[in-house]
């Protein structure tokens with residue numbers, strides 16, 4: 091906990107840690123969560139890192155501070171554990187951009203292709219896929235497949251970036267996107283760059299093509315943590331992804347300056363779903379053991395196969 095925490099934050103944080111210990115719970119937080127939630131968590135990371143933590147935990151209870159598809163993946167990989175999502179409103183517009191029905195129609199339109207699905211998707215969609223990927227391993231996942239014919243779902247920006255990294259494959263890309271990343275335009279980033287000459291631009295592959303093309307590095311949130319270290323002489327970094335990652339970047343690199351790519355923390359690069367879990371929701375979740383995430387057994391079996399195939403592939407970044 092930071093020295094500047096207000097008494098409420100301090101008291102709530104203490105109570106959360108007390109409850110977590112009493113209930114043998116592990117608290118996992120995504121890099122996009124608010125700083126105070128990241129601070130009371132046992133592990134902070136991206137969806138792949140957190141899925142792996144969930145797989146190896148000996149805790150009885152997993153409190154997942156992230157969005158629904160992430161908690162669902164933790165449940166699928168740990169069917170015996172109770173997995174809690176502190177706020178059921180924590181959805182994902184990208185995951186909602188594809189349904190099992192629309193994927194089935196699309197598979198019929200492109201028969202014989204291997205379906206690679208970004209983890210930002212529902213369990214039903216994962217269950218209809220050959221393999222999942224995250225932004226930290228998407229290119230390696232596509233490269234690992236024996237077929238050259240790929241259907242990539244649902245993020246068109248990540249899909250296009252992956253296709254550019256693996257040009258030997260023929261990748262058909264679904265037309266979904268993360269509205270938080272997709273709303274960012276090259277002109278926003280250029281304006282920030284002009285104000286900060288010499289700053290290094292690191293972009294998430296969910297950003298639009300022009301932004302990825304002007305970036306000095308393209309990386310997942312975990313990849314961003316190591317990418318900063320590759321520019322030892324740079325003082326200032328412009329970060330093109332959801333603003334929650336800034337907290338971990340500042341902790342790891344206290345001497346560097348991080349600026350959100352739209353130049354305005356809390357505006358466009360702020361996911362309302364990622365930000366709907368606060369300390370009150372985490373405390374209630376632990377105390378009342380709400381809201382339990384469940385997945386139909388047949389759906390879970392199909393989704394687990396796609397997730398486990400993904401986990402066997404090493405990370406790109």
Ligand code: CIZ
Pocket residue numbers: 120121135136137138209210224225226294309310311312
């Ligand atoms: O895979 C994740 O956790 C997401 C959604 C983004 C990232 O790059 O970490």
